[in-house]
Amino acid sequence: HSPVHSVIHPRALDDAGAMCAAMIKAQQSGVLQKDIKPITDNYIDYILTKEFRLKDGTLARNRPQPNTLWLDDLYMSLPALVQKGKFSGDARYTDEAIKQFWLFCEKMFVTEKGLYRHGWVEGMEPHPAFHWARANGWALLTKVELLNVLPEGHPARHALMEQFKRHVAGLAPLQHGTGFWHQLLDKNDSYLETSATAIYAYCIARGINAGWLDAQAYGPMVLQAWNAVQTKINREGQVEGTCVGTGMGFDPAFYYYRPVNKFAAHGYGPVIMAGAEVYQLIAEKKFVINDSSVQF
Numbered sequence: 102h103s104p105v106h107s108v109i110h111p112r113a114l115d116d117a118g119a120m121c122a123a124m125i126k127a128q129q130s131g132v133l134q135k136d137i138k139p140i141t142d143n144y145i146d147y148i149l150t151k152e153f154r155l156k157d158g159t160l161a162r163n164r165p166q167p168n169t170l171w172l173d174d175l176y177m178s179l180p181a182l183v184q185k186g187k188f189s190g191d192a193r194y195t196d197e198a199i200k201q202f203w204l205f206c207e208k209m210f211v212t213e214k215g216l217y218r219h220g221w222v223e224g225m226e227p228h229p230a231f232h233w234a235r236a237n238g239w240a241l242l243t244k245v246e247l248l249n250v251l252p253e254g255h256p257a258r259h260a261l262m263e264q265f266k267r268h269v270a271g272l273a274p275l276q277h278g279t280g281f282w283h284q285l286l287d288k289n290d291s292y293l294e295t296s297a298t299a300i301y302a303y304c305i306a307r308g309i310n311a312g313w314l315d316a317q318a319y320g321p322m323v324l325q326a327w328n329a330v331q332t333k334i335n336r337e338g339q340v341e342g343t344c345v346g347t348g349m350g351f352d353p354a355f356y357y358y359r360p361v362n363k364f365a366a367h368g369y370g371p372v373i374m375a376g377a378e379v380y381q382l383i384a385e386k387k388f389v390i391n392d393s394s395v396q397f
Contacts, residue, residue: 114177117144121181125188145185148178159204168223176239180246187250199257215271220349229351232286238300241268245304280329285356295333295342299371302326306378316386320397327379343368
């Protein structure tokens with residue numbers, strides 16, 4: 102019942118991966134002076150040896166159904182593994198992250214839409230595909246985290262880059278005229294959601310700043326997304342319009358009626374990241390307004 106029980110004894114990827122990746126980054130940057138390797142090693146050990154897996158080795162859960170994949174788990178595991186690989190110089194961590202990424206893609210990426218399904222259950226046929234916005238954000242953010250670490254010339258980098266571009270291309274036509282994306286990406290009567298829009302703004306801006314994406318094609322989309330997100334930051338600095346924590350559902354109503362709350366923590370990190378990356382974008386890339394249109 103200790104407040105740090107999930108640190109000492111993680112029992113889910115939610116307890117482990119994102120926290121672990123942040124800790125390793127902080128250690129590498131010099132922000133943390135004390136040695137936190139025992140803590141991060143404990144998290145990595147959970148991801149590699151204790152989390153439930155399918156027979157093919159894919160990281161999985163046994164809820165809400167047996168042998169279930171959650172798209173969220175890409176972000177809750179793989180950034181930690183690649184940071185560990187970078188920090189330690191041991192390629193097996195990076196290799197495992199790349200392996201997991203493609204195992205998830207095989208089951209969850211809907212090629213004709215350029216989007217990921219939120220959840221996947223082994224043996225379900227036909228399999229529903231609900232393209233929940235924030236889960237697609239976790240998948241896009243995971244690709245950015247991997248590309249940030251993989252060196253040029255790494256054998257896995259080209260295929261991962263192409264998958265990143267396919268996903269961005271799938272998201273682009275679904276942006277609402279306000280700049281937001283919908284809670285269910287391909288359901289334009291579902292509500293407009295802040296946290297996913299902020300994640301997309303960060304990831305696409307990062308793609309432009311890193312030279313992975315074309316500024317002329319995607320710059321206007323990023324600025325529109327940021328202009329939308331900033332309208333949801335109230336005078337107290339709270340982020341409004343963020344969907345609360347959400348499990349996996351198999352009907353659209355589940356996603357349509359998830360509440361939003363300014364205390365939903367999922368919105369804050371993405372908004373800060375998006376703001377920082379957009380700040381860099383407009384500092385380095387020139388744009389003009391031509392006939393009311395943004396042109397890079």
